[in-house]
Amino acid sequence: xxxxxxxxxxxxxxxxxxxxxxxxxxxxxxxxxxxxxxxxxxxxxxxxxxxxxxxxxxxxxxxxxxxxxxxxxxxxxxxxxxxxxxxxxxxxxxxxxxxxxxxxxxxxxxxxxxxxxxxxxxxxxxxxxxxxxxxxxxxxxxxxxxxxxxxxxxxxxxxxxxxxxxxxxxxxxxxxxxxxxxxxxxxxxxxxxxxxxxxxxxxxxxxxxxxxxxxxxxxxxxxxxxxxxxxxxxxxxxxxxxxxxxxxxxxxxxxxxxxxxxxxxxxxxxxxxxxxxxxxxxxxxxxxxxxxxxxxxxxxxxxxxxxxxxxxxxxxxxxxxxxxxxxxxxxxxxxxxxxxxxxxxxxxxxxxxxxxxxxxxxxxxxxxxxxxxxxxxxxxxxxxxxxxxxxxxxxxxxxxxxxxxxxxxxxxxxxxxxxxxxxxxxxxxxxxxxxxxxxxxxxxxxxxxxxxxxxxxxxxxxxxxxxxxxxxxxxxxxxxxxxxxxxxxxxxxxxxxxxxxxxxxxxxxxxxxxxxxxxxxxxxxxxxxxxxxxxxxx
Amino acid sequence: xxxxxxxxxxxxxxxxxxxxxxxxxxxxxxxxxxxxxxxxxxxxxxxxxxxxxxxxxxxxxxxxxxxxxxxxxxxxxxxxxxxxxxxxxxxxxxxxxxxxxxxxxxxxxxxxxxxxxxxxxxxxxxxxxxxxxxxxxxxxxxxxxxxxxxxxxxxxxxxxxxxxxxxxxxxxxxxxxxxxxxxxxxxxxxxxxxxxxxxxxxxxxxxxxxxxxxxxxxxxxxxxxxxxxxxxxxxxxxxxxxxxx
Numbered sequence: 001x002x003x004x005x006x007x008x009x010x011x012x013x014x015x016x017x018x019x020x021x022x023x024x025x026x027x028x029x030x031x032x033x034x035x036x037x038x039x040x041x042x043x044x045x046x047x048x049x050x051x052x053x054x055x056x057x058x059x060x061x062x063x064x065x066x067x068x069x070x071x072x073x074x075x076x077x078x079x080x081x082x083x084x085x086x087x088x089x090x091x092x093x094x095x096x097x098x099x100x101x102x103x104x105x106x107x108x109x110x111x112x113x114x115x116x117x118x119x120x121x122x123x124x125x126x127x128x129x130x131x132x133x134x135x136x137x138x139x140x141x142x143x144x145x146x147x148x149x150x151x152x153x154x155x156x157x158x159x160x161x162x163x164x165x166x167x168x169x170x171x172x173x174x175x176x177x178x179x180x181x182x183x184x185x186x187x188x189x190x191x192x193x194x195x196x197x198x199x200x201x202x203x204x205x206x207x208x209x210x211x212x213x214x215x216x217x218x219x220x221x222x223x224x225x226x227x228x229x230x231x232x233x234x235x236x237x238x239x240x241x242x243x244x245x246x247x248x249x250x251x252x253x254x255x256x257x258x259x260x261x262x263x264x265x266x267x268x269x270x271x272x273x274x275x276x277x278x279x280x281x282x283x284x285x286x287x288x289x290x291x292x293x294x295x296x297x298x299x300x301x302x303x304x305x306x307x308x309x310x311x312x313x314x315x316x317x318x319x320x321x322x323x324x325x326x327x328x329x330x331x332x333x334x335x336x337x338x339x340x341x342x343x344x345x346x347x348x349x350x351x352x353x354x355x356x357x358x359x360x361x362x363x364x365x366x367x368x369x370x371x372x373x374x375x376x377x378x379x380x381x382x383x384x385x386x387x388x389x390x391x392x393x394x395x396x397x398x399x400x401x402x403x404x405x406x407x408x409x410x411x412x413x414x415x416x417x418x419x420x421x422x423x424x425x426x427x428x429x430x431x432x433x434x435x436x437x438x439x440x441x442x443x444x445x446x447x448x449x450x451x452x453x454x455x456x457x458x459x460x461x462x463x464x465x466x467x468x469x470x471x472x473x474x475x476x477x478x479x480x481x482x483x484x485x486x487x488x489x490x491x492x493x494x495x496x497x498x499x500x501x502x503x504x505x506x507x508x509x510x511x512x513x514x515x516x517x518x519x520x521x522x523x524x525x526x527x528x529x530x531x532x533x534x535x536x537x538x
Numbered sequence: 539x540x541x542x543x544x545x546x547x548x549x550x551x552x553x554x555x556x557x558x559x560x561x562x563x564x565x566x567x568x569x570x571x572x573x574x575x576x577x578x579x580x581x582x583x584x585x586x587x588x589x590x591x592x593x594x595x596x597x598x599x600x601x602x603x604x605x606x607x608x609x610x611x612x613x614x615x616x617x618x619x620x621x622x623x624x625x626x627x628x629x630x631x632x633x634x635x636x637x638x639x640x641x642x643x644x645x646x647x648x649x650x651x652x653x654x655x656x657x658x659x660x661x662x663x664x665x666x667x668x669x670x671x672x673x674x675x676x677x678x679x680x681x682x683x684x685x686x687x688x689x690x691x692x693x694x695x696x697x698x699x700x701x702x703x704x705x706x707x708x709x710x711x712x713x714x715x716x717x718x719x720x721x722x723x724x725x726x727x728x729x730x731x732x733x734x735x736x737x738x739x740x741x742x743x744x745x746x747x748x749x750x751x752x753x754x755x756x757x758x759x760x761x762x763x764x765x766x767x768x769x770x771x772x773x774x775x776x777x778x779x780x781x782x783x
Contacts, residue, residue, distance in 0.1 A: 439588055440630035444644040444696065445619035454647055458634050533634070 042251030043090075046114050052087040052094050055108065056118035057101040059196070059496045063223035063278040064119050065096070066500040069321055072330045078278045079117050082136055085270055086117075086245070089261035099486045102174055105130065106395045107486065108248055110403065115258070116246035119217070121176045126246065131255040134262045135242030136271065138284050141177050142221045143169075143234040144204060144214040154235030158213060159188045166190045167212040170200040177215035180239045198224060198499050205230045219280050227320045227502055240284070320502035327506050330497045334507065337493035338514045344407070344479040344489060345518075348414035349472050355415060356422025361452060363423070364430060374423070381420035387481050389413050394485035410482035418475055425467045429460035462533045469526035473519045490514060539564045539731055540700060545584060545594035547577075547755075554580050555591060556755035562700070562748070565729045569742040569763075572752040573778055578735045581752065582702050585733070586622045587615040598622060599699050620648065623693030623701040627709050629685040631677035637664070637688050638673040644696045656695070663691040667721050683714030687721055700731040707738055719745075739782055743767060751775045 046052050056065045056079060065077040075096060087094035099107045104116040108130070121139070122132050143155050152158050158167050166189050171177040173193035181191050192211060194200040197220045204214045205228055218237050225231075245262075247255045265271040275281040321329070363374040381389070390413040397404060404412065433456050441451035480491035494511040498504045540562040547555040554577050562568045570578045583589040585596060587603065596603040598618045604611065632640050641663060642656035664670050667687040677685055686706055693701050703722070707715040719741050726732060726745045736742065742749055742763050749766045751759040753774040759766060770776045 434630075436626060436628055436630035437632065440624075440626065440632070442588065443586055443619060443622075443624035443626075444692075445616060445648040446644075447616070450647060454643065455632055459632075462634065 042114055042248060042254035043257055044253075046090060046092055046254065050092050052083070052090060052092050052115065053097050053113045054083045054087075054094060054115050054117045055097045055099045055104045055113035056083075056116070057099060057104065059101070059492065059499060061118075061496070062500055063219055063280060067330075067333075067497060069329075069501070072333055072497065078137075078274050078280060079119070081274045081277070082265070082271075083117050085265055085274070086258060086261045089264060090257055097486070098488050098492075100484050103391075103395070103484055103486075105246065106391075108246060110395055110398045112406075112486070114247070114251075114254065119243050120246055121179075122242040122244045123179070126244075130249055131247035131251055133245035133247070133255060133258045135244050136262055136265075137219070137243040137275070137280070139176065139241055139243060140218040140237035140284060141180055141239040142216050142218045142237050144201065144216055144221060144231045145212070145234045146204060146207065147230050147232040152234050155185070155215075155238065158234065159185065162212070168192055168210055170194055170203055170208075170211050170214045172197045172200060172217075176217060176239070176241050181215060196495075196499055198227075198502075201228045201231055218282075219278075222279050237284075322501070322503050323506060326497075326501050326503040327510055330501070330507065331510055333493055333497065334490060334510055334514060337488065337490040338518065340407075340488065341476065341479045341490040342518060344410055344414065344482060344487070345472070345476045348411045348418065348479075349475055351411070351415035352418035352471075352475070353422050353468060355419035356424075357426050357457065359419060359423035360426035360430060361457075364427060365448060365452070378420045378423050381417060382424075386413065386417045386478060387484055389417055390481060390485050406482075406486045409485055410479070410487045413482070413485075414475060414478065417478075418471060421471055422468060425464050425471070426460060429464035430456060432463050433459045462530070465526055465530045465533070469523060472522055472526075476519055476522070477515065539566075539599060540585065540733070541597040542581075542585070543595045543597075545581070545591050545596065547580065547584065547589065547591040554755050555584070557594070558752070558755070558757055559594075560750055560757060560760065562731060562733055564699075564731055566747045567726045567730075567732045567734065567745055568748045568750060569746040570733065570735045570750050570752055571737070571742065571778070572758075573774070573781075576752045577755045578752050579704055582704055582733060582735050585702060586619050586624055587611070588624075620696065621699040623696055623698035625686070625689050625693050625701060625703045625706050627705040629677070629682070629689045629709075631685055631688055631692070633676065633678055636674050636676060637669065637680070640677065640688060641692045641695045644692065649696065659695055660691070663694050664688075666694075666724075667691050668717070681714060682710045683717045686710065686714075686718045690718075690721055690725075694725075700733065701725070703732060703734040703736070705735050705737070707736065707741075737782065739767070739779075751778065753778075 058065045058067060058075060061077055063077055064079045065075055068074040068076045080096070083094045083096070097107070097113045099113070101118060104113075104118060104120070107113045108116055116130075117136075119139075120126070122135065126132060143158070145152070145158075152161065168190045169181060170192045171181060171194065173195065175197070178191065178193065181189060194203065197216065200214045201216065201221075201224060202208075203211050213234060214231075221233070245258055247258065262271075265274075272281055272285070275285060359374050359378060363371050363378075366374070390410065393404060393413050393416075394406065394409040437455055437459065438451055441455040442448075446454065479487075479489050482489055483492035490511060494507055498507045501507070542558055542560050545555050545558045546553065558577075558581055560568075570582065572578055580589050584591045585598065590607070591605050593605055595605075599621050601614055601617050601621075603614045603618060631637075632643065635643065638657065638660050641660040642653065645651040645656040645659065646653055661670070661673065664673055667690055669684060669687055669691070672680060672684065672688070677688060680688065690701075690706075706722070707718050710718065715738070719738065722732070722734070722741070723745050734741070734746070746763050749761060749763050750757050751766065751772065751774065759770065759772040759775050766775065767779065770779055
């Protein structure tokens with residue numbers, strides 16, 4: 001069956017066989033030092049493990065990969081079925097791994113997944129950096145406009161009619177449509193990038209900031225057509241490209257086996273059945289072999305004649321789910337994701353506070369070299385975005401052999417990022433403790449360390465409770481950034497389900513309430529702590 | 539007990555201590571007096587290392603403290619501070635701990651005494667300074683005079699050879715001065731070695747064995763309080779005393 005959406009970090013890599021060592025990284029975080037090279041052994045590893053781990057992003061994933069409306073804990077989509085078919089033809093089971101779409105190739109390089117199977121189109125550039133399989137789908141692009149507002153026949157006419165004013169065309173950032181416009185019409189249109197395919201369609205539908213049209217992947221439009229009644233296609237599909245499976249560059253054996261499986265699926269009609277199920281089959285698909293293999297060998301084999309037209313009642317389509325129903329159906333998933341958010345925050349924050357405190361002490365009381373070092377570190381951490389730090393920890397550290405589990409990478413990233421802020425807060429807090437306190441402690445014969453521990457830091461801590469609480473609440477919300485390194489927390493689950501159901505408002509409210517419910521007790525606890533420390537003896 | 543030999547300290551162009559030598563024997567109460575800015579507090583604070591000095595030497599209970607920074611000095615300081623208590627003008631009690639905890643802090647965490655023993659001692663000391671009923675409260679709830687008495691108890695809890703008092707009554711209202719000086723007088727009678735920086739002539743007259751007049755970084759006159767107050771020899775002393783009277 002498809003991957004389980006409940007798991008926050010569905011990437012389970014088998015223990016590297018040779019020479020894996022545990023080492024304790026500072027702050028007690030365990031990391032795996034993988035000395036194994038991934039290169040070239042992809043197929044062996046898949047077979048040994050008995051699972052083909054395929055990476056995709058379920059966020060906005062229809063018809064590719066998305067939560068099943070009937071059981072939101074299960075994934076459906078034509079790529080889910082293709083993945084299962086490919087795996088079974090390799091003699092193994094398919095295992096889904098969630099990753100942010102644009103980071104999937106990085107996951108592949110990290111070795112967390114065996115293949116990327118998520119609407120990645122073939123490009124010259126990709127074919128040089130990755131193994132690209134035979135296409136499992138040939139997509140086209142469809143220009144979409146508001147219904148009834150235009151009788152135009154296509155993109156060229158839209159450009160001509162707009163005159164001096166460049167038409168604004170929305171696309172999914174980094175998508176094939178984006179590339180197509182950049183390559184062919186960069187000077188003639190204004191390209192507006194969106195984060196999700198559904199958002200662009202919604203944007204055109206409501207007339208967002210004069211957005212004229214949307215250039216969309218045809219399969220996406222086919223799938224979502226019913227949900228966007230105010231949109232209609234402008235002209236016929238244009239462009240053409242190939243969705244391919246990506247493997248690591250040197251996993252040639254795995255690629256060969258995948259190609260064999262894809263060919264099998266094309267010849268025995270499996271591919272057609274799957275595509276028909278999602279309403280994606282069209283004539284272009286039938287011409288695939290002609291295009292791909294000009295020697296003609298597979299022409300006959302690809303298009304299996306005699307297959308009757310699809311049973312249209314069975315076509316899986318986008319069905320918007322709204323209102324109380326969606327909250328009831330998917331609320332639990334959000335609750336579970338909130339658990340991950342809490343876990344991330346309550347693990348990261350104490351580490352951040354501890355590290356921040358040590359940095360502040362090092363900066364204020366350490367030798368000159370340590371003070372300058374800490375100052376530089378703080379500036380670097382504060383001056384760079386969290387998302388970049390997470391990226392470095394998760395995707396770049398493995399290049400030097402230090403591979404950290406996604407959850408711990410998230411904790412580490414948040415802890416490091418916030419430690420810089422806590423350090424500055426603590427510095428202010430320590431400075432606010434009167435000088436005489438240190439002198440009184442020294443006069444009692446205390447060493448500097450003892451004086452800090454017993455006298456200075458407890459008083460500084462009381463002073464910093466309000467700003468630290470403030471940061472804790474901010475950190476709760478920043479956990480959302482961890483979705484770039486495959487940690488599926490509350491915001492990510494919200495996006496996945498809001499996009500797959502269209503219930504942006506309903507689930508959004510629930511998500512907001514959940515965040516509030518997490519943060520409000522924090523504020524309460526902090527103010528009580530503050531009062532208690534100000535009052536009688538502890 | 540305590541000997542200072544030609545202690546000098548310079549702060550930029552300004553020489554704060556210009557070769558101070560003095561000695562305090564066991565059981566003696568020495569008072570440092572003199573005009574403001576004469577270096578009294580600085581001198582007192584060099585004895586337990588809260589201030590550094592540039593040249594000269596200090597001997598406390600035969601522990602040598604030199605001016606050079608480094609491990610040697612640190613080691614000497616730790617030994618000296620265990621033997622030398624200090625009471626500050628601004629009390630500097632630990633506000634996050636109760637009165638009792640303030641007093642047992644040093645014995646438990648510096649001397650490594652058992653908590654139980656330290657509490658027994660602390661209660662005895664609180665009784666001695668007349669604050670038995672305040673053991674559990676926070677210092678911020680006490681008056682200035684009460685806080686200073688707690689500070690004295692805190693210093694005493696370390697069982698020090700000598701206690702340094704840095705203007706212990708200067709931050710107090712006149713009516714509270716007496717409660718602190720009477721505790722100090724009581725200590726003196728019991729044979730506690732003390733060095734006291736103060737402007738309180740009455741205290742000096744009635745309690746001190748030795749009075750040192752410090753002016754512009756030098757001791758200009760030393761002697762018994764009777765000598766100093768009755769027949770001051772030095773101009774500075776005369777001017778200073780007329781100013782106080």
